[in-house]
Amino acid sequence: MTELSRIRNFSIVAHIDHGKSTLADRLIQLTGTVAERDMQDQILDAMDIERERGITIKANTVRIEYPARDGHTYILNLIDTPGHVDFAYEVSRSMQAVEGSLLVVDASQGVEAQTLANVYQAIDADHEIVPVLNKIDLPAAEPARVREQIEDVIGIDASDAVEISAKTGLGIPDVLEAIVTRLPAPKGDRDAPLKAMLVDSYYDPYLGVVVLIRVIDGVIRKGDRIRMMKTGGTYGIDRLGVFTPKMKDIAELGPGEMGFLTASIKQVRDTRVGDTITHEKKPTATPLPGFKPSQPVVFCGLFPVDANDFEDMRDAIEKLALNDASFTSEMETSAALGFGFRCGFLGLLHLEVIRDRLEREYDIDLITTAPSVIYHIYMRDGSMIELHNPADMPDLTHVDHLEEPRIKATILVPDEYLGDVLKLCQDRRGIQLDLTYAGSRAMVVYDLPLNEVVFDFYDRLKSVTKGYASFDYQMIGYRQDHLVKMQILVNDEPVDALSTMVHRDRAEARGRAMCEKLKELIPRHMFKIPIQAAIGGRIIARETLAALRKDVTAKCYGGDATRKRKLLEKQKAGKKKMRQFGKVEIPQSAFISALKMDG
Amino acid sequence: MTGPLRDTAASALGLYIHWPFCQAKCPYCDFNSHVAARIDMERWKIAYLSEIERVFSENPGRILTTVFFGGGTPSLMDPDLVAEILSALQTAAPQANDVEITLEANPSSVEIGRFRAFREAGVNRVSLGLQALNDDDLRRLGRMHSAAEGLQALTTARAVFDRVSFDLIYARQHQTPDDWAAELHRALAFEPDHLSLYQLTIEPGTVFQRRFDQNQLPGLPAEDPAADMFDLTQRICEAAGLPAYEVSNHARPGAESRHNLIYWRGGDYAGIGPGAHGRLTRDGIRHATETERIPEAWLSSVETRGSGETSITGLSRREEAEERVMMGLRLAEGISLSDIIAIDETEIDHAALAEMQALGLLHIDGDRMTTTPRGRPLLNAILAKLLA
Ligand SMILES: Nc1nc2c(ncn2[C@@H]2O[C@H](COP(=O)(O)OP(=O)(O)OP(=O)(O)O)[C@@H](O)[C@H]2O)c(=O)[nH]1
Ligand SMILES: C[S@@+](CC[C@H](N)C(=O)[O-])C[C@H]1O[C@@H](n2cnc3c(N)ncnc32)[C@H](O)[C@@H]1O
Ligand code: SF4
Ligand SMILES: [Mg+2]
Numbered sequence: 001m002t003e004l005s006r007i008r009n010f011s012i013v014a015h016i017d018h019g020k021s022t023l024a025d026r027l028i029q030l031t032g033t034v035a036e037r038d039m040q041d042q043i044l045d046a047m048d049i050e051r052e053r054g055i056t057i058k059a060n061t062v063r064i065e066y067p068a069r070d071g072h073t074y075i076l077n078l079i080d081t082p083g084h085v086d087f088a089y090e091v092s093r094s095m096q097a098v099e100g101s102l103l104v105v106d107a108s109q110g111v112e113a114q115t116l117a118n119v120y121q122a123i124d125a126d127h128e129i130v131p132v133l134n135k136i137d138l139p140a141a142e143p144a145r146v147r148e149q150i151e152d153v154i155g156i157d158a159s160d161a162v163e164i165s166a167k168t169g170l171g172i173p174d175v176l177e178a179i180v181t182r183l184p185a186p187k188g189d190r191d192a193p194l195k196a197m198l199v200d201s202y203y204d205p206y207l208g209v210v211v212l213i214r215v216i217d218g219v220i221r222k223g224d225r226i227r228m229m230k231t232g233g234t235y236g237i238d239r240l241g242v243f244t245p246k247m248k249d250i251a252e253l254g255p256g257e258m259g260f261l262t263a264s265i266k267q268v269r270d271t272r273v274g275d276t277i278t279h280e281k282k283p284t285a286t287p288l289p290g291f292k293p294s295q296p297v298v299f300c301g302l303f304p305v306d307a308n309d310f311e312d313m314r315d316a317i318e319k320l321a322l323n324d325a326s327f328t329s330e331m332e333t334s335a336a337l338g339f340g341f342r343c344g345f346l347g348l349l350h351l352e353v354i355r356d357r358l359e360r361e362y363d364i365d366l367i368t369t370a371p372s373v374i375y376h377i378y379m380r381d382g383s384m385i386e387l388h389n390p391a392d393m394p395d396l397t398h399v400d401h402l403e404e405p406r407i408k409a410t411i412l413v414p415d416e417y418l419g420d421v422l423k424l425c426q427d428r429r430g431i432q433l434d435l436t437y438a439g440s441r442a443m444v445v446y447d448l449p450l451n452e453v454v455f456d457f458y459d460r461l462k463s464v465t466k467g468y469a470s471f472d473y474q475m476i477g478y479r480q481d482h483l484v485k486m487q488i489l490v491n492d493e494p495v496d497a498l499s500t501m502v503h504r505d506r507a508e509a510r511g512r513a514m515c516e517k518l519k520e521l522i523p524r525h526m527f528k529i530p531i532q533a534a535i536g537g538r539i540i541a542r543e544t545l546a547a548l549r550k551d552v553t554a555k556c557y558g559g560d561a562t563r564k565r566k567l568l569e570k571q572k573a574g575k576k577k578m579r580q581f582g583k584v585e586i587p588q589s590a591f592i593s594a595l596k597m598d599g
Numbered sequence: 600m601t602g603p604l605r606d607t608a609a610s611a612l613g614l615y616i617h618w619p620f621c622q623a624k625c626p627y628c629d630f631n632s633h634v635a636a637r638i639d640m641e642r643w644k645i646a647y648l649s650e651i652e653r654v655f656s657e658n659p660g661r662i663l664t665t666v667f668f669g670g671g672t673p674s675l676m677d678p679d680l681v682a683e684i685l686s687a688l689q690t691a692a693p694q695a696n697d698v699e700i701t702l703e704a705n706p707s708s709v710e711i712g713r714f715r716a717f718r719e720a721g722v723n724r725v726s727l728g729l730q731a732l733n734d735d736d737l738r739r740l741g742r743m744h745s746a747a748e749g750l751q752a753l754t755t756a757r758a759v760f761d762r763v764s765f766d767l768i769y770a771r772q773h774q775t776p777d778d779w780a781a782e783l784h785r786a787l788a789f790e791p792d793h794l795s796l797y798q799l800t801i802e803p804g805t806v807f808q809r810r811f812d813q814n815q816l817p818g819l820p821a822e823d824p825a826a827d828m829f830d831l832t833q834r835i836c837e838a839a840g841l842p843a844y845e846v847s848n849h850a851r852p853g854a855e856s857r858h859n860l861i862y863w864r865g866g867d868y869a870g871i872g873p874g875a876h877g878r879l880t881r882d883g884i885r886h887a888t889e890t891e892r893i894p895e896a897w898l899s900s901v902e903t904r905g906s907g908e909t910s911i912t913g914l915s916r917r918e919e920a921e922e923r924v925m926m927g928l929r930l931a932e933g934i935s936l937s938d939i940i941a942i943d944e945t946e947i948d949h950a951a952l953a954e955m956q957a958l959g960l961l962h963i964d965g966d967r968m969t970t971t972p973r974g975r976p977l978l979n980a981i982l983a984k985l986l987a
Contacts, residue, residue, distance in 0.1 A: 524822075526958055526980055549826035552978040554797040554847050556929060557669075558615055558862040559876040561922050562887055568925065571983045583954075 002075050005185045007256040009077045009214070011059075011094045013122065014104035015112035015470060016083030019134040021045055021056050022166035023104060023175070024080040030172050031064045031076075033244055044080045044245060049356050056082040057353055058323070059090040059200065061212060061258055063242040068180045076179060077258040083114055085458075085472055086347035089294040089326035091118060093273060095125040096291060097199045097214040097258065100183035102175070107133040107141040107163070110441070111149050112470035113412050119154050128183050131161035132175060137168050145439070153438045188255025194218030195284040196277040198228065199258070202323035207239070209265040209322065213277060214258045217284065221252040225280040226263070229287045233270040234280045235263035268318050273325040294326040295475065296344025297405070298351055298454045299388045301332055301369035301497065302358070303340030305588070309364050310339045316362035317341060320354065327354055334391070334496060336581055337367060342388055348454055348592070368591050369497035373451045376403040376478050391496040393485040396536075403478040404501075405450040408433065410443065411461070413469035418442045420464040428452035429481075429503060447476065451501065456596040486511055486540075488518065488594075489532040493582040497591055507533075511541035514594050521590040524548035529584055605664070605695075606857050607866030609880070612661040612692070613858050614654075616647065616684065617872030618673040619894045622707060626741040626806035627768075627799060631874035631892055632671040640677045646901040647680070648687050650871045653906055655691040658869065658879055663692045665699040665858035668722075674704035678716030685721040699857045701726055706752035707744040714759040724762040726795070726856075727752060732782050736771055741806075753789065764793035764856065769828055771799050773818035776827045780835060787839045792854035796832055797847050798825060829976050846929045846975060863930050865923045865938075873897040873907070878922075884913045920946035925982055933962075933969030948987040955981060 012020045021042040028034050028043065044060040045051055059081045067073045079094040081087075095101065101122040105115055122129050131150055133143045143163050150158040162178055164171030200212040213220070220226070222240045227233070241249040242259040253259045265271055274291030278284045304313045317329050328344040345351040348371065355368055375387040378400045387393060409430075413421050425432070425446045434445035448457075453473065461469050486507055488498035498518075502510045511533025518531050526548055533541040556564060605611060621632045655661070666688065668681065685700065701724040702717055714725070729749040731737050737746060744752075756763045767786060769779045786794065799819070801811045810816040820828065833843055841849040845863060848856065861868050870877035870888060874897075877888035890907040891897035901907045914922070920943035927934035939946060952968075955961045960974030960981055974981055 526955070526960060526977060526984075546823075548822075548977060548980055550822055550829060550976045551980045552846055552976050554800050556846070556862075556926065557859060558868055558870065558878070559874070561862070561878070561926060562876060562889075564925060565918060565921055568921065568982055568986060572986060 002254065002257060004188060004256045006072055007075045007077070007186055008100070008179050008183050009079075009098035009186055009256065009258060010100040010102060010179060010183055011079040011081050011091070011098050011127075012102045012104060013081050013091055013095075013118040014083055014134075015106070015109075015114040015118075016055065018083065018104045018106040018109065018112075018115075019166045020083065020104050021080050023102070023132070023134065023164070023172075024060075024062070024078060026166050026169055026172045027076075027078060027176065028062060028064060028245070030169070030176065031066050033062065033064045046245075047357075048360060049353055055084060056080060057084075057087055057090075058082070059094045060245065061199075061243055062245045063258065064244075066176050066180065069177060070180070074180050075257070076176075084349060085114060085117070086345070086350035086353075087326075088117070088121075089346060092121055092125075093199065093291055093325070095121055095127060096274075097197055098127075099186055100128040100130065100179075102132050102179070103129050104132045104134050104166075105146055105150065105161075107136050107143045107146050108138045110142075110146045111153050111412070111438070113410055113472035114470065116154065116410070116412075117472045119156065129156060130175075130178050130182050131156065131158050133161050133163045134166050136163050137165035137170065149439060153443075186256030188215070189217045190219060190255055192217035193282045193284040194220055194224075194226070194277070194279045195286070195288065196220060196253075197288055198271065198273055198275040198277055200273060200323070200325075201271045203268060203319035207262050209262065209268055209271055211261050211263070211265075211271060211277075212258070213253070213261060215253050215255055216288070217255055218279070219252050219254045220261070220277075222249075226261075226277050227280045227283060228270060228272070229276040229278060229283070230290065231270045231272055231275060233265065233267070235265060238262045238264055268322045271322055291325075294346060296326065296328050296346060297373060297450060297475065298345045298347060298371045299342055299374065300345075300351060300371040300591075301334065301337070301340050301342050301367075301389065302329075302355065303334065303337040303367045303369070305365035305367055307338045312362065313341070313358070313364050313366075316358055316364060317343075320357060320361070324354065326350070332389070334369075336496060337369070340367075344388075347458075348456070349458075352592070365588070367497070367588050370500050370591050370595055371455065372501065373405050373454060375405075375483065375501055378403070387501075390485050390499040390501050393499075393501075401480050402483045402501075403480050404483055406476050406479050407448055407450050407453060407473040408476045409446045409448050409453065409471060409473040411446070411469055411471050412438075412441050412443050413465055415440050415442060417465040417468060418444070421461065421469060424457075424460055424464055428457065429506075448473075449479075449481070449503075450475070455592075459596070484535050486514075487534045488514060489530070489534060489539075490518070490522070490586065491529045491582050491584050492532075494534075495581050495586070497581075498594060500595065507535055508540050511535075515541045515543040517594045517596075518590060519543045519545050521593055522584065522586055525584060527583075606861050607864045610660065610662050611664045611695075611861075611866065612658065612879075613665040613667070613861040613866065613868035614663060614688070615667050615669060615858075615868055615870045615872075615875055615877070616673075617669055617870065617875040618671045618676050619873045619897075620675055621670065621672045622675065622705070623741070623743055624806075626810075627802065629802035629805050630671065633894055635894070640680055642898060642902075644680050644683055646898050646907070647684050647871065649901055649905065650907055651684065651687050651691050653908075654869045654871060658881070661692060661867075662695055663688060663698060664695045665861060666701070667858040668700075668702040670703050672705045673702050674713065674717075678713055678720055681717055681722065682720035699724055701856065701858055703728065704752070704756065705744070706749040707742075711755050711759070714755055718759050723760065724856075725756045725760050725764070726793075727756055727763065727765040729753065729765045729786075730768045731771065732767075732785055736774070739772055740768065762793070762854070763791065764795060764850075765791060766795040766797065768797050768799050769832070770820050770825045772816060774820065774828075776824055776831055779828050780831050783832065783835050787835070787841070792841070792851040793856065794836065794841060794849045795847055796836075796849060798829065826976060833972065833975075842931065843975075844931050846978065860930075863926045865926060871907070885919045887912045887914055916943040917946060919943070921986055924986060928968070928970055928978060928982070931969065933967050935966050936963070936968055937966050946987060948985055951984040951987075955984065961985075 014020045061079050064076045081091040147158040162174045195217040197214040224237050239262040276287035329341045332342040377385040380400045430446040430448040436443050482504040483501050486502045487494045515531045528547045529545040531543045532539050700722050702722045703726050836849045873894045874892040879886050889910045891900045897907045962971050
């Protein structure tokens with residue numbers, strides 16, 4: 001039990017790669033939270049995928065103890081958040097659980113699109129914000145200029161921003177001191193009925209469902225009977241503890257404190273982020289408002305390569321959804337692919353991460369169908385259908401018109417790349433809304449169709465600006481346009497999983513590009529394979545994948561028989577797992593890659 | 600194709616003897632070959648002789664029909680060692696009158712005197728690794744000999760042995776189908792009656808593999824030109840009277856390597872020496888044998904345990920059928936369907952077979968199944984489908 005005045009809860013927010021996780025490392029290290037020999041870079045990025053890609057995907061909470069200059073020891077609960085726009089829901093949820101934010105800005109890069117987006121969210125959450133200028137060890141760092149930029153562009157006071165290098169450790173003691181002196185202590189009533197926020201959860205194969213909580217009022221103890229107010233489930237607490245970042249048991253958590261609990265929760269879907277946890281016997285009268293649900297914007301079908309894995313997949317999806325509230329799923333069946341799920345994501349990176357996690361953490365091979373956004377289809381009878389899957393496009397004779405989702409995109413880019421960015425937005429059917437300057441950087445605001453953005457816009461933007469542009473977006477609504485369903489026929493058979501919605505004026509170029517891409521992506525077979533794009537019954541593009549011509553081992557003598565046989569057996573095992581589209585085997589990666597355009 | 604089928608009769612046995620040393624390691628080679636500063640010929644002799652005794656006492660009543668000294672570079676063996684081995688074989692097992700005794704030779708390790716000595720020891724067939732007929736390409740392949748030395752070795756070998764074959768590697772860096780056609784015509788002008796023509800393969804674990812992964816092996820032909828080279832190899836050799844009797848082996852009818860045919864026809868063979876494999880039928884079950892791969896380890900295993908063998912495994916019927924199909928379809932003569940069915944009737948996927956017949960990749964004539972000329976270069980893909 002800790003005095004409220006000796007607690008500080010905060011999130012670390014920033015544009016991607018500005019050094020949040022590295023700052024978290026230093027805070028953990030300087031306070032001796034983790035033994036020196038157990039320390040590693042970005043220690044909180046524990047998932048394989050995070051380490052491989054070098055980015056944070058899941059928000060992570062750590063409790064550290066800090067003996068401050070005023071002679072008191074403080075409990076700090078820090079939440080390291082992801083920077084990529086696809087994981088913005090992690091950030092907004094984290095912010096609900098704490099009272100302040102460290103806003104990290106890379107002093108060599110300055111304010112970027114997610115810096116802005118994060119600040120607005122922090123202000124919305126009534127946070128106290130401490131700006132931190134990172135990477136001042138870099139020769140290109142310009143802290144003075146970035147300070148000015150923060151004041152001009154964001155409009156917050158940066159005069160006492162802390163200058164640090166998370167890499168070298170310079171300035172870290174000042175960050176700790178600023179946390180204690182400038183961020184507010186939490187409020188709460190120890191004697192009120194228990195009110196705790198369900199911040200996050202995940203499934204652990206040994207412990208079952210683990211729930212991350214923030215106590216608002218009251219005290220929670222091991223053995224208590226609790227109720228989840230929205231889902232109604234009641235449980236006895238098996239284990240209560242804090243993350244250091246290892247799990248450490250603790251007897252009780254009081255107001256302002258953060259920690260975890262386990263409670264043999266059988267149904268993982270009974271755990272919902274944003275829910276209020278209270279005592280079964282003496283519940284609070286005022287549950288928390290809950291979190292604003294996230295709105296998935298990209299949808300695709302996920303199917304097990306091996307149909308026998310469907311039940312395992314259902315189980316895996318349920319467990320994963322527990323750890324990622326921004327991902328939705330619902331069962332789907334397809335003629336070619338059997339049983340699977342139609343899943344919703346916040347973006348393509350999010351989709352790739354979820355698919356990777358399902359494959360790795362649950363060992364299931366998946367087929368991913370072409371991603372799509374949600375279209376609104378207005379029927380002649382006046383009704384409206386939400387189309388998540390182009391394969392479900394109704395008969396055109398009943399359709400009056402289609403609307404597609406549009407976004408407002410904010411792009412910050414150095415002057416010299418502005419032309420390329422404008423061209424890219426124009427090519428993607430964008431409408432310019434605004435263009436202003438902040439120093440030598442331009443801020444461009446565009447109204448763009450979401451379906452031109454979700455697949456590869458971010459990659460393209462990075463490549464045309466050599467990585468110097470940053471990008472953020474918000475949904476702004478639906479608008480009518482001339483959209484048509486484009487089908488892809490492989491070996492004369494339509495492959496539903498590759499159907500997409502495209503703008504009529506761009507259908508031919510898209511179709512050609514997709515056929516060319518697929519020709520690269522599908523391996524040669526023993527026969528030649530026509531690959532066609534069609535609208536209605538009309539073929540608009542065609543490529544031919546030549547037949548395989550050579551696949552034979554040159555030398556095969558007595559000593560090679562065993563090796564060769566084992567190789568064949570492996571191939572056969574792979575073949576059994578492979579799903580066929582007619583007579584053609586299409587690699588799993590093709591469904592997403594085919595949509596990534598080079599232009 | 601004709602050829603002595605009695606080499607695969609139940610009592611017949613081929614013997615493979617592996618010599619694991621070379622003067623230098625070629626960058627493309629994944630054979631069990633090593634470079635050693637000094638080789639104690641006496642120790643090796645004792646070990647080989649001990650293994651011969653072991654193998655033939657474990658497999659009594661077999662008639663030796665072929666012997667193959669492979670490597671490595673067996674032409675680096677002391678001719679005396681070869682002589683002792685062959686004379687030990689005389690006493691260890693009955694031999695067919697027409698026993699075929701082949702030795703692999705490298706052009707750089709050849710002098711006319713050694714060839715005579717090998718012949719006197721009993722070797723009656725030589726397979727010479729020429730690999731390429733121009734110096735630039737030989738250098739790129741990391742070979743120790745020039746083209747002239749290679750041809751000199753060929754002339755010498757032909758003067759000494761009745762049966763001489765040579766190896767070439769094609770689809771090399773910067774080689775076009777025209778280049779290869781010209782080189783092949785030059786090779787055929789020597790009127791060989793047997794040729795092994797291998798497409799260059801980038802084998803895992805070799806120096807070439809490393810270079811390839813680092814994009815430092817430019818100019819390797821893509822699938823289409825490589826396929827063109829395979830096709831023109833078939834055409835040119837056939838016109839010269841040396842059709843392919845196996846994927847990479849060409850011979851005037853009757854001049855095939857009888858030893859290698861044992862592998863492809865599913866006959867029995869024993870393997871002696873480091874890393875040598877064998878297939879031996881005992882009590883109706885086909886067994887796979889393996890030996891210690893590292894030369895030193897093999898030697899000491901023979902010396903201390905009295906055997907270089909590390910495993911002997913009975914193959915299941917399915918595995919046996921699989922090997923028979925996999926090896927047999929490499930041959931122009933193909934396989935006998937009833938033979939396969941007799942081993943394991945479930946092994947062939949008949950729907951896949953029908954599909955590949957329809958595609959013109961496999962051909963069935965009565966009991967025999969063969970690959971068509973279009974199917975031959977696709978054998979791996981065919982096998983992956985055909986084997987259930
Ligand atoms: N030179 C220098 N590099 C730094 C500093 N802080 C972080 N970096 C480097 O910047 C890169 C990104 O750091 P992270 O800590 O992973 O950034 P992040 O903000 O957590 O990134 P996301 O979680 O993906 O948004 C890494 O290569 C760090 O080593 C610094 O102070 N100086
Ligand atoms: C055991 S090797 C050797 C004989 C002898 N040591 C020599 O190199 O001349 C048998 C033949 O396999 C062929 N060979 C070896 N490695 C190869 C590769 N990576 N690709 C194609 N052929 C290869 C060569 O033609 C070689 O002559
Ligand atoms: S000489 Fe022959 S066996 Fe030896 S390394 Fe070269 S190719 Fe391999
Ligand atoms: Mg991070």
